[in-house]
Amino acid sequence: MKITHVFRGSEWLSSTPKHLLLYKFLGWGESIPKFAHVPVLLNPEGGGKLSKRMGHASVDYYRKEGFLPEAILNFLANVVWNHPEGKEIFPLEDFAKAFELDPFRVDVKPQGAKFDIKKLEWMNGEYIRQMSDEQLSQRLEKYLTYFSEGTLHPVADKLHLLIPLVKERIKKLSDFVPLTDFFFEKVEYDMEVFNRLKIENIKSKMEKVLEKLKSMEKPWEADIFESTFRKLAEDLGISVSQMFQLIRVAISGQLVTPPLFESIKILGEEEAVKRVQAAISFLQPS
Numbered sequence: 001m002k003i004t005h006v007f008r009g010s011e012w013l014s015s016t017p018k019h020l021l022l023y024k025f026l027g028w029g030e031s032i033p034k035f036a037h038v039p040v041l042l043n044p045e046g047g048g049k050l051s052k053r054m055g056h057a058s059v060d061y062y063r064k065e066g067f068l069p070e071a072i073l074n075f076l077a078n079v080v081w082n083h084p085e086g087k088e089i090f091p092l093e094d095f096a097k098a099f100e101l102d103p104f105r106v107d108v109k110p111q112g113a114k115f116d117i118k119k120l121e122w123m124n125g126e127y128i129r130q131m132s133d134e135q136l137s138q139r140l141e142k143y144l145t146y147f148s149e150g151t152l153h154p155v156a157d158k159l160h161l162l163i164p165l166v167k168e169r170i171k172k173l174s175d176f177v178p179l180t181d182f183f184f185e186k187v188e189y190d191m192e193v194f195n196r197l198k199i200e201n202i203k204s205k206m207e208k209v210l211e212k213l214k215s216m217e218k219p220w221e222a223d224i225f226e227s228t229f230r231k232l233a234e235d236l237g238i239s240v241s242q243m244f245q246l247i248r249v250a251i252s253g254q255l256v257t258p259p260l261f262e263s264i265k266i267l268g269e270e271e272a273v274k275r276v277q278a279a280i281s282f283l284q285p286s
Contacts, residue, residue, distance in 0.1 A: 003033045005101065009040040010112070011049065034104045038080045039112035050115050066143050066173025071124040080108045089126055125171035133163045143173040158183070161266050165258035182252040183266060187275060189253050189282040196255065197245055203283040205236050209247060210276045218269055222261045250279035 016035055023032045041050040050057050062072060070092070077095040078088060087094075098107040128136060137159045166179050194202055212228055233243035248260050251272055257263055264272045 002031075005036065005104070006033045007036045007038060007106075009049070010037045011040060013037045036104075036106040038106070038108050039110070041076075041079055042112045042114045044115050044117070049112070056115065056117055064147060064174065066175070067120070067124050068127050068139070068173075071120070071127040074127070075120045075123050079113045082109065089123060121171040128170060128173075129167060133160065133167070136163055136167065140173055140176055144177075147174075158266065162258070165262050165266075169258070179256070179258060182254060182257065183263075187251070187253040187278065189249075189279060193249055193253065193255060194283065197242055197249065199238055199242055199246060202246070203280060205238065206246065206250060206276065206280050206283060208232060208236060209243075209250070210273070210280060213269075213273050213276060220261075220264070220269055225261055225264075247276070251275045 016037075019035075020032060023029060042048065043050055052058075073092055073095075074089060077090075077092070081095060081098045083090050083094060099105070131139070140159055140163070162176075162180050162183070166176060169179065170176055199205060209229070209232070212232055216224065216228060229243050229247065230240050233240045236243075238246075244260055245255065248257055249255065251260075251264060251267060267275075
């Protein structure tokens with residue numbers, strides 16, 4: 001059959017004698033391949049190999065979540081092999097050194113490891129940060145096209161502006177969407193989000209924010225923006241953190257976004273003012 005080497009999971013080790021006998025019985029005794037058995041991924045809770053019935057065992061899951069192929073390869077290599085220098089992130093060429101065909105040698109761990117999705121997410125994030133902004137832009141554009149029902153995601157034309165803001169914050173390509181969708185969609189406010197700011201008379205304070213935004217000289221500058229609202233926070237008797245979170249929720253509807261001032265610059269000053277006005281309209285007198 002011209003098969004020289006077989007690599008398979010360690011659960012097949014006990015069946016190897018039977019397979020060797022089958023080769024001989026079928027008249028292939030002179031061409032028996034060399035067998036190597038490698039450890040398998042184990043369920044996160046232990047108790048056997050990773051089940052294909054688990055969501056994390058589906059290839060489609062990793063595509064939709066935006067895991068990078070090179071990160072998955074690196075993660076799987078760590079399952080069966082220890083890098084001689086103790087590295088966890090390394091090129092595939094390093095892993096290839098664990099195998100020699102002549103003489104046949106396989107340098108792998110004797111036992112499998114539990115599947116750790118958190119570690120895979122961390123590793124994927126490290127690979128994202130190793131990319132140039134241009135490389136990440138290409139990956140994201142392809143990802144967003146595939147997972148927006150075949151149409152280009154509306155964010156694609158501003159990827160070059162947004163990537164520097166989110167690159168350090170995402171672990172998967174799918175993390176990009178919830179962090180940036182407020183740039184292109186109408187903000188849906190939630191009173192519960194405003195309540196979490198723990199600001200009394202929140203509507204009147206938002207009105208003060210609007211007054212300051214309208215009176216600031218354009219184009220807005222980061223240092224003036226920051227000093228203006230630090231002073232306003234002091235005048236209104238709230239913390240600086242509460243002040244900037246109040247503005248953040250007004251322009252995005254979210255408590256977590258890319259850096260605030262940079263986000264406002266991408267949105268545009270007029271749009272930022274409109275969103276603060278919309279937030280005021282949403283809020284009831286408190």
